[in-house]
Amino acid sequence: MPRFAFEDFVPGTTEILGPVTVSKDDILAFAREYDPQPFHVDEIAARDSFVGTLIGSGWHTACINMRLLADDKILDSTSMGAPGIDELKWLKPVRPGDTLRSRMTVVDARASKSRPSIGLVQFQFALVNQNDETVMTQANWIMFGRRDAEPVPALARPAPAEAAAAPIGTDAVEGPRFSANPYLDDLVAGDTEELGSYTFATDEIIRFARQHDPQRFHVDPDAAKHSLFGDLCASGWHTAAVWMKLMIAHREEIRVQALARGERPARLGPSPGFTNLKWLKPVYAGDTVTYRSTLTGARASASRPGWGLAFHHNTGVNQHGEEVFSFDGMVFWERRPER
Known part of the structure; x- marks a missing residue:
């Protein structure tokens, strides 16, 4: 049985995930593949950009928060994924050498009415840098299996041949x-x-x-x-x-x-x-x-x-x-x- 199930996420609790230091190579690797805007991939071009310096892609920042959550909680849990993100704000840029921690707060927890073996947990994340400046906030729900519950039937994948x-x-x-x-x-x-x-x-x-x-x-x-x-x-x-x-x-x-x-x-x-x-x-x-x-x-x-x-x-x-x-x-x- 995984360590964390739905019942282990108690509303009102807060934990710190991380830290992780973001290197210039990390920023460039993600941005070159998924977000090659000048202020993410080129230090010289970034000087003349809206921002004025090389910064990480916001989507990369969101992925960093995801990895911190995965390493600390999700990979040893009954997680069944998330239906989406209610709101995400990029408040300050992430620069090469920044060290980030995620402040995770459990806001709410509800058992599913349609699937008794699943519960939904509402989280609020605040990703902060080494100066305790908040660089990103995120609010979303994640699905978890309930402890000792029967396995949830798998979704039926559409047949590849369907038109x-x-x-x-x-x-x-x-x-x-x-x-x-x-x-x-x-x-x-x-x-x-x-x-x-x-x-x-x-x-x-x-x-x-x-x-x-x-x-x-x-x-x-x-x-x-x-x-x-x-x-x-x-x-x-x-x-x-x-x-x-x-x-x-x-x-x-x-x-x-x-x-x-x-x-x-x-x-x-x-x-x-x-x-x-x-x-x-x-x-x-x-x-x-x-x-x-x-x-x-x-x-x-x-x-x-x-x-x-x-x-x-x-x-x-x-x-x-x-x-x-x-x-x-x-x-x-x-x-x-x-x-």
Whole structure:
């Protein structure tokens, strides 16, 4: 029996997880693969960026918190994964050499009404650096098996041969498209862009999870067959990191096209955070997920002249036409320069 079950997480308790020191190589390795913005991958370019110095990707910071939680609690628990993240805020940048600890607070705990052998635990995390500055906060629920409960039946994985419920591709996108090189002032709520598709291979799922989220159903195909998910599936943080990877590739394509036309590309800054992240269905090995982003609003920044915040709703749909991933995000976006 694992050490930690649902009953061991008592509301009101707080623990410190970690520490871990984040190296420059750690920051570069994650960012080069999933978030290659200049302020994450290039010290020289970072000096002229929104931030002014090399910093870690926010998604990397979230993965660091996940790994601290996994090492201290999850890997020796009855964890059955998380349905999503209610809210995450990136409050201060993480720089090379920072030492991070996670302050984990149990906020609430509820037995499942539909599945008596499962309980849900609500957590609040505050990731702090060596100066006791909070760099990230996160609120979410995690599912745990109850002690001595009967095993939960595994989910039925859709057959690989099933046809998609709707065509997946550029032609399936409805509504207007972003302009070729939009500044904040050009953005229109409702504009939708398809960011691309990604097939989650077994070795990629395992490689990501071993580093950031090594739960058995992400790293061990045999053990995964006896888990709630019934087969090997990607970490939710992996599905999110791939969204970021495709978003940056999409923005780079826009940048290159703008330069070819002799235009100065609109720049994007960091994100303050997101809300309502949902992992709606497992992403299994071999699944292909198509990601889209829809502009939901924009406003000028009162504290950053020349910049504003763009708000967007993002989704991932698998080859069966099922939505597997969604969240509401925001990002600093450059305004059109005055002439």
